[in-house]
Amino acid sequence: MTTPIILGIATNHFEIGLAICFGAFWCSPSDVSGRLKHKQVGILFSAILVVVISFIGGYFDISNFLLFPILGFLTFCIAFISIYGFRASLISFSGLLALVLSFAHTSSTLEVYQYALLIGLGGIWYLLLSTLWFYINPKAQTEETLTQTFLLTASFLDIRRQLIGEQPNRDDLQVQLLNIQSELTEHHDTLREILILSRKSSGKSNYQSRRLLIFIQLVEILETAIANPVNYNKMDMLFDAHPEFKTDFQKLLSEFSLQLRAIAQDLNKSKKFPSNNILSETFKTLENDILKFKNENHIEDYERFLMLQNLLDYQKKQFEKLKKIKWLLGNPELTSDDYIKNDKLKRFIDSQDYNPRLLLRNLSFRSTIFKHSLRLSVAVMLGYGIGLFFDFQNPYWIILTIIVIMRPSYGLTKTRSKDRIIGTLIGATLASGLVFLINDPYIYGAVGVLSLVVAFSMVQKNYKASATFITLSVIFIYAILQPNILTVIQFRVIDTLIGAALSFITMRWLWPAWSIMEIGDNIKDSLKANAAFFKSISNFYQKKGPVPTSLKVNRKEAFLQMSNLSSAFQRMAQEPESKQNHIDDIYELVVINHSFLASLASLSTYIQNHTTSKASEDFKMISDKIDNNLNNVCSQLKGINFKEPKPKGASFKPEPFNFPTNHISNEAISQSHSERTNKEAHLVWEQLYWLFSLSEKMLKLTSKFKSK
Incomplete structure (x- = not known):
């Protein structure tokens, strides 16, 4: 952005430099992590869109009678592009920026078509620069995303450490765990796109293959971390007694977390990785203590011994994965056996549907994006109308605030409105103070550019701080052009307050899209994914053999849908209490789904890493019963409208089913002389009983909403 401006001033063609600068700025949102081809296409489409919008915007010098409907229609059409996914929403944002800022600057020396084409040239300039940077440092986005994944995984393990043993704030920790799991799932998706699609297009490379294998270890660390050999209540009782x-298991998890953070800090310096001595010593201590516990206790504590043994086995698997990550980061040469075939990998990538019919299917008030686009277009027209009516200095600042703040989600819009106002007030206060100390246009320019860089770098991590630096940047850049800077500051604050207020008001009362309207579908999708994952586990346990790719694909889908459900519930929790119908029941369904996935992760991890015995007829019978319960819950969810009150007198009468609990009794398990068989029997039957109990609990909860 700065380069064209400087060149324009140096060559006495400031208008040309400014147009190219705008084009680069408007196309930059599409430059996010992902496959290079996807980034290039996103930036290119942004460039095409901003050229078209700038060309139309060049003829906005018309009567307000015509301008308002055109402004509203264009806003709706551009915002509606977001139905095609995340990258499309960024292209849409570029178009909205171009639309709004077409009011900000009208070139006095360039024709409309010349100005529009130069803006397109700015987009191409940014595309070339982004592509060049990728080829200069092709590993940058992989390393950055991988580092963030290591740090999030470390945080996840740290919260799991806190959850060991009875906790007074377990619900809060569970919410934190779900939030981090959602973030991890997003990072996993980004890494899949970067590593798998890049590998498919460029062929096998030692670097990409090593990073892919590291990513697989991180996915399995997450699955094993979620896994629990028993439910929390039994663990609480055990740790309370011993x-x-x-303390030992918490020390183990703490060390895992510290090591992952250390690896993230020195990703390419394997010699600086911490040694395994502390972990090895902790494992020896635990093994000795567990063996001592077994020898000193009678048959009634044999189940607790198996529980500890299985929990220790999970941590050993984590240790193996950690050691493999360290080995892979040491840049070993891989053999042909280490490479993963592309035909397996492509099953883990979901392609975006770009069918034009998707536009027609979403032209309905059932579509969240449709309602958001309508809401945004009305808010933009109102904002511009208010700016004109009160004769503000820069009325387009109001609509710029609106498009930056407004999101399809009520909670996010509310949070961004608050952060935007606070950030603007802080920035205005700082700018006012600096204006009295500095009166040099060159310093204004330097501070403005530096503030913009800081603002862009913080926009995803801390929007409040980003808004502060954006305000500083805008004020000091305007200070070069406008002698009365205090007036600029005053209008900046007023316009931001009006834009934020309009965003919140229209979001609250104009075609609101409350999460309660979609939460049932989110629960159902998560449940279906868990059911498919359970069926894959059950089939693998019965048939044995190599681990099928379908099991891992279903695992990925189960984690993804659980992440979507957690995000949907989080959005619901941020909405007004009057729109949080049955939130306790819904929260319970979310927690049960997560517990169900944790139990599936336990089974999946165990049967993939151990030789298991032949599946009994009881196993098949109980699996069928659990599957049947899940299908019934899904059927009931189809008919539930969470917006309505529960029918009076609704009750649940489960079909009689006698779970064969004799399989998990101390006496039955201890009858075998094989410890391996005992551990398998304990874990598999514990998990089956837990899965059965959870499925019955979900059936009971959803049945409350069905009338007699």
Whole structure:
């Protein structure tokens, strides 16, 4: 952005430099992590869109009678592009920026078509620069995303450490765990796109293959971390009776977390990785303590011994994965056996549907994006109308605030409105103070550019701080052009307050899209994904053999849908209490789904890493019963409208089913002389019983909403 401006001033063609600068700025939102081809296409489409919008915007010098409907229609059409996914929403944002800022600057020396084409040239300039940077440092986005994934995984393990043993704030920790799991799932998706699609297009490379294998280890670390050999209640009782085990397992998880953070800090310096000595010593201590516990206790504590043994086995698997990550980061040469075939990998990538019919299907008030586009277009027209009516200095600042703040989600719009106002007030206060100390246009320019860089770098991490630096940047850049800077600051604050207020008001009362309207579908999607994952696990346990790719694909889908459900519930929790119907029941369904996935992760991890015995007829019978319960819950969810009150007198009468609990009794398990068989029997039957209980609990909850 700065380069064209400087060149324009140096060559006495400031208008040309400014147009190219605008084009680069408007196309930059599409430059996010992902496959290079996708980034290039996104930036190119942004460039085409901003050229078209700038050309139309060049003829906005018309009567307000015509301008308002055109402004509203264009806003709706551009915002509606977001139905095609995340990258499309960024292209849409570029178009909205171009639309709004076409009011900000009208070239006095260039024709409309010349100005529009130069803006397109700015987009191409940014595309070339982005592509060049990729080829200069092709590993940058992989390393950055991988580092963030390591850090999030470390945080996840740290919260799991806190959850060991009875906790007074377990619900809060569970919410934190779900939020981090959602973030991890997003990072996993980004890494899949970068590593798998890049590998498909460029062929096998030692670097990409190593990073792909590291990514697989991180996915399995997450699955194993979620896994629990028993439910929390039994663990609480065990650790309450034997606190030394709680301390040892917490120490183990803490060390895992510290090591992952250390690896993230020195990703390409394997010699600086921490040694395995602390972990090895902790494992030896635990093994000795567990063996001592077994020898000193009678048959009634044999189940607790198996529980500890299985929990220790999970941590050993984590240790193996950690050691493999360290080995892979040491840049070993891989053999042909280490490479993963592309035909397996492509099953893990979901392609975006770009069918034009999607536009027609979403032209309905059932579509969240449709309602958001309508809401945004009305807010933009109102904002511009208010700016004209009160004769503000820069009325387009109001609509710029609106398009930056407004999101399809009520909670996010509310948060961004608040952060935008606070950030603007802080920035205006700082700018006012600096204006009295500095009166040099060159310093204004330097501070403005530096503030813009800081603002862009913080926009995803801390929007409040980003808004502060954006305000500083805008004010100091305007200070070069406008002698009365205090007036600029005053209007900047007023316009931001009006834009934020309009965003919140229209979001609250104009075609609101409350999460309660979609939460049932989110629960159903998560449940279906869990059911498919369970069916894959059950089939693999019965048939044995190599681990099928379908099991891992279903695992990915289960984690993804659980992440979507967690995000949907989080959005619902941020909405007004009057729109949070049955939130306790819905929260319970979310938690049960997560517990169900944790149990599936336990089974999946165990049967993939151990030789298992032949599946009994009881196993098949119970699997069928759990599957049947899940299907019934899905059927009931189809008919539930969470917006309506629960029918009076609704009750649940489960079909009689006698779970064969004799399989998990201390006596039955201890009858075998094989410890391996005992551990398998304990874990598999514990998990089956837990899955059955959870499926019955979900059936009972959803049945409350069905009338007699």
